[in-house]
Amino acid sequence: MTVERLLPDTEAEDLIALARDIATQELAPLAGEYEEKERFPREQFRLLGRSGLLGLPYPERYGGGGGVGYEVYLQVLEEIAAAWLTVGVGLSVHTMSCYALAEHGTDEQRAEWLPGMLGGDLLGAYALSETGAGSDAAALVTRATKDGTDYVVTGTKAWITHGGEADFYTTMVRTSPDGGRGVSCLLVPADTPGLTAGAPERKMGMTGSTTTQMIFDGARVPATRRIGAEGDGLKLALTALSSGRLGIAACAVGLAQAALDEAVAYAKQRSQFGKPIIEFQGLEFLLADMAAAVDSARATYLDAARRRDRGMPFKRQSSVAKLVATDAAMKVTTDAVQVLGGAGYTKDFPVERYMREAKVPQIFEGTNQIQRMVIARELRTV
Known part of the structure; x- marks a missing residue:
């Protein structure tokens, strides 16, 4: 299912469409095989570099996206993660790995190392x-x-x-x-x-x-x-993590969207008692809750991204987005397996992989228990 997006301009729309095309045509067909064989997708990261997607939040003079804000970058990330979470998370990690140099390096350091990092020659x-x-x-x-x-x-x-x-x-x-x-x-x-x-x-x-x-x-x-x-x-590390958590939130939403799409498609074509199972209220309510969770999670990361793009404080909103989106992904992928029933528990469908993948976003870039601590600490200072 193509997600309807409210985009700031035509250039942003074209950029997200490019990401969706690459995700659909170049990433999704390989994801299952690479994950099964535990094969690292190095060439796919080089492809993202050649396509201009590996350094979107960073300066154009060094090969980055220049004026591309986090609101757009994260939607690109969601498209990629929906096709293949490994590549989406890898892009987020690479972006975070470039942060210290891009934001706090000297001009000489940036000129020497940043072009290779943003162009795809160097993976971080x-x-x-x-x-x-x-x-x-x-x-x-x-x-x-x-x-x-x-x-x-x-x-x-x-x-x-x-x-x-x-x-x-x-x-x-x-x-x-x-x-x-x-x-x-x-x-x-x-x-x-x-x-x-x-x-x-x-x-x-x-x-x-x-x-x-x-x-x-x-x-x-x-x-x-x-x-x-x-x-x-440590200051550089923790600042980078606030943005990195938004990347993980966007990846989690992409994974949840993929699971929802798979569940809806299956429910439309699977018939029981003479009609598609999507027409049974017990199942349609489950799918509705899944859709609501995905849309709500997307709204949290977009809210935080817009605050970041405007130079407003976003630390609490980043932790909220990471918490809400990754918890939603775990719930939505689990429910997708339930929608498919026995088929969902087999490797013939990708939802069992989505469910296994959904666990780790609740853990890395700060566990969700840590996110609750960050949110509570920020509330105490208001």
């Missing part, structure tokens, strides 16, 4: 989490010690999307023992000696997206690759 990963520092990011212990003109980095990052496949890692490291104020940001090339990827995690969903530990064993990173000042890392 975001290395913040550790085994003992997930929700409590300030507790990270991966250490970067200054040695001449380099930092020597030692430690292990965990749950890294694109681990072992990325070309660069936006990495938060400890440069002093001063808690959250002792964290700095390094842009680490994948070919840095002393940096290796652990074995891929064995996941229940999004199996085409590689997730690994990244192990730093005395990895030497030039100090010229530090983004911002020493001690700015």
